[in-house]
Amino acid sequence: MTLDARSKYILNRFVETNGYLAVRTITNSLNISRRTFYYDLKKINQFLQENGLQEIQRQKKRGYYLRQEDKHKIPSLVQLMNHTQYFFDKQDRHMMMAVQLLSSEKALFLEDMQKMTQVSKGTVSNDLKALKKALTKFLLEVKFDRKSGFSITGSETNKRSALVYYVTQLVTTNKRENILEKVNTAVVPHLLKLPYFSEQRLYHIKNVIVSNEEMLGVELTDDTIEYLAFQFMILMQRIRDGHRVLVERFEKEALQQTKEFSAARAIINQLSKLENDPLPEDEVYFVTMNLLGSKVNHSDFEVHKTEEMKSLKAAIHHMVLDFQKYACVVFQNKEKLETTLFLHLKPAYYRLKYNVDITDEWSSIIQQKYPEIYQLTSRVVFHLEAILDKKIPEQELAYIAIHFGGWLKKEGKKPAPRRRALIVCQNGIGTSNMLRMQLEELLSTIDIAGCISLRQYYQMKIDVEVIFSTTPIKTGSVPVILVEPIMNEKEKELLLKQYNFLFGRNSSAKSKISVESIIDIVQHHAQILDKKELVRELSCHLQAETTDTLKERDKPMLNELLTEEMIQLVDEVEGWEKAIKLASRPLLDRNFIEQAYIDSMIDDIKTLGPYVVIAPRIAIPHSRPENGVNKVGISLLKSSESISFSDQEKHQANLIFVLAAIDNETHLKALSQLTNLLGEEENINRLIETSNKQEILELVDYYSQE
Structure with missing residues (x-):
């Protein structure tokens, strides 16, 4: 038998791949269904059998693979795909289009990208839609003009970051084979003119990096050296094309204190000699960011500086609000305090971002002299930690505490006793x-x-x-x-x-108004048309914070976890063990948990008793994360008939929420919202009485608010 073009392409992928290939990798690259893949795989295996070779094998949880000894025999049996026939898969096309749009000095039309990728106009159009979405993580936007075509807008720093990402991905695939030259010559030489993208130039830049390893104080891996080389190659290309970066003064001050700064200056001097042309001073700081990024994460400097400062101001705003709440004070000039804190925290932000240590001469003194203020500050800095994605060290926390303490003294206020x-x-x-x-x-x-x-x-x-x-x-x-x-x-x-x-009445209690008392007053003066809905809305309103809170990173809301597929409605279940197994099934089927986690929950109840029944008609079974949790999740089993967890009536439940927590933090926002929902008797009745998942989801959505 003979193979069609798509089957040849799939076989070619197995020949080129060292190791295993997942079905998803093939289906995504060709934009085909799993069913189509299995159909093609059957044809390929028949072809291999007819030629005395072993079929493509599958190993559970790893993927499909082709025996090494068979790979060498295949090229003599069939002429595999060249680069004009399915050479570029979907991922390759996205990367090539991104590099093309980011590097071209002129806007491009669909026809230009079609010639480059050698696919249909419809496919290019779909690829472009996917690329638009992908570029948003770099804060870049694809614009279209009828006369000139497509172009990418955004800051120079973000364009460089995107270029580094896509070029690196493009040339480090398994089928690299001098793809730089292919991009520059074989495909569309009249479109992609990137003379700096060459193996020879890459070799020289790598030598520059290696010669400065000692100054950096680390031995870089081969992958890191290659990655940095691409970064610097793109830097020189962009400078030659007239594109410059500007680095803020505060950021410069932080970067100058790093050891990477000296190495960056040496690298810039050597690259200037390589170019026979001096490079701008600000590029020293940009190279410093790259060197720091190689040690931390390149995404640290992808974010636009303006967006960073907006996030910092928002974090400070919420820090001040929380400090007022916990200290039971109201600052008379809150806006001025936020401005003062911003001026202090801006350089501190860059110190923390680039891991620049400061001497710890104040931290212990402030903790001893002002323990309450230090403790209050430690409770509010999580907003700053969220945007930096790292813990605030004690010495920086002490300096922030000084500002809060100074402002309290200035306004003649003292925090309430804790x-x-x-x-x-x-x-x-x-x-x-x-x-x-x-x-x-x-x-x-x-x-x-x-x-x-x-x-x-x-x-x-x-x-x-x-x-x-x-x-x-x-x-x-x-x-x-x-x-x-x-x-x-x-x-x-x-x-x-x-x-x-x-x-005492002036304690730390926040003022709370009873919903029932409001209802009593309203009933004396007006007719209540829907008492149940009024109770629900008032409860939600009174429990809500008066201001929005800064969204905590990676803490999903209740409606993100308790989705339709996680809810089961049954009339009855025979026994609590079966109920827990059934309630856990949505989590197990989607690999949120392992079977061991279900067994652990059941064993815990047998050992410790029905502790999971936390309130009448409500059970929240759970176990420790290490007992088999892969991903944070919540599932719900609603049984019309009560499920008995013991002989006592108080241990009967109709609502079983299985909680899968990966740590002590990630699930807390969703758990808090579930707590608010279950805090109302009316809501519990609605959940038990309904036979409609949509009604449950509406209630979940109502309580899933920031």
Whole structure:
């Protein structure tokens, strides 16, 4: 038999690939379905059998592969695809189009890109749509003009970052084979004129980098050297074409303090000799960023500086709001404080971004002299940590605390006294986290020292001022407030009264208004048309923060986890073990969890009892992340008939939420929103009574708000 062009292309991929190929890799590159791939694979295997060769093999969880000894025999049996026949797969085409658009001094039309990639106009059009979306991560935009065609707009720094990314990806594929020369000559020499993109130039630049390794103080890997060489090759191409970068003064000051700066200056001097032309001074700083990026991550300097500063200002705004909330103060000139903090944090931002250490002479002094202010500052810097994606070191935190402390002194204010608290909960870490979030929202100046079990409580020495417990415990000198794992409005109001009685009305409690009291007043003066909906909207409104909070990185909302495919509605289930297995199935089927995680949840309940039933009709089974969680997720099983977790009536549940947490942080936002949802009896009734997934999703969406 003979193979068609697509089958030849697929066989060619197996011949060229060292190792395994995933089905997705082939289907994505050819834009075909899995069914089509298996159809072609059947033809290829028949061809191989007829020629006395072994079929393409499959190894579970790794992919398909071709035996090495068979690869050498195939070229003599069939003429494989050359670069004019399926040579460029979808990924290659995207990379080539990106390089072409970013490098060309003129706008280009679809026909130009069609000649380059040698595919149909429709395919190029689809590729261009995908490329537009991909370029947004570099803050670049593809523009179209009827007269001139397509072009890319954005900052020079971002264009260089994108070029580095796409050129590196293009030339480090398995079928490199001097693709630089192919791009420059064989494909469309009249379009892509990139004389700097050559193996010879790459070789010289690599030598420059290697000669400065000692100054950098590290031995770079071959991949890193090649990556840097492409960065510098693109840098010289862009300068030659008249494109320059501008680096801010604050960023320069931070970069000058790094050891990479000296190496960058030496590299620029050598590259200038290579070019027989001096390179602009700001390029020293750009090379420094590249050197730092090779050690950290190139995405650190892809973000546009203006966007960075907008993010920094937003972080500062929310830091000040949170500081006011936790300190129970209101700054008279909040805007001026934010401006002052911005001027301080701008250079600090670049120090942190580029890992520039400062001497730690103040941190310990400030912690000792102003412990409350330091502690308050440590609670609000997570907004800054979110945009930097790194922990704020103590010395930088101390300098921020100085600014807050100075402003408090300037306005003659003192932070409200803080109280250390402890949570005693025998329902596990998931329930403890839910309770902790409710308490921290309700009482702004308590510091939760930890969440412990009942057994730990009786074994350890307690050093706190108040204890919140989900179960009655023997009290000593420390007052104990009994709480529910999920509190409704009345229970929250009762908690506040108890706390105020213990510590005075001017305590750390945030002012909360009872929904019931508002409803009573409204009923005296107006007719309520939909009491259930009014209760729900008022509850959501009163529980919401008065200002938007900065979105925490990588913390999904409830509606991002509890989606339609994660919800199951049944009439009844025979036994709690089967219920947990059934409730976990959506997570297991999508590889969010392993079977071991389900077994662990069941074993925990058998060992510890029905602790997962955290409130009447609600169970939240969970186990530790290391017991088989691959991805954060939540699933829901709703049973019309109650499921008994013990002989006691209080351990019956209709709603089983399986929680899969990958750590102690990522799931907290979604868990907080679920807590708010389940805090209303009306919502629980709606969930149990409904037979419509859409109604559940609408309720989930309603509580999935920033």
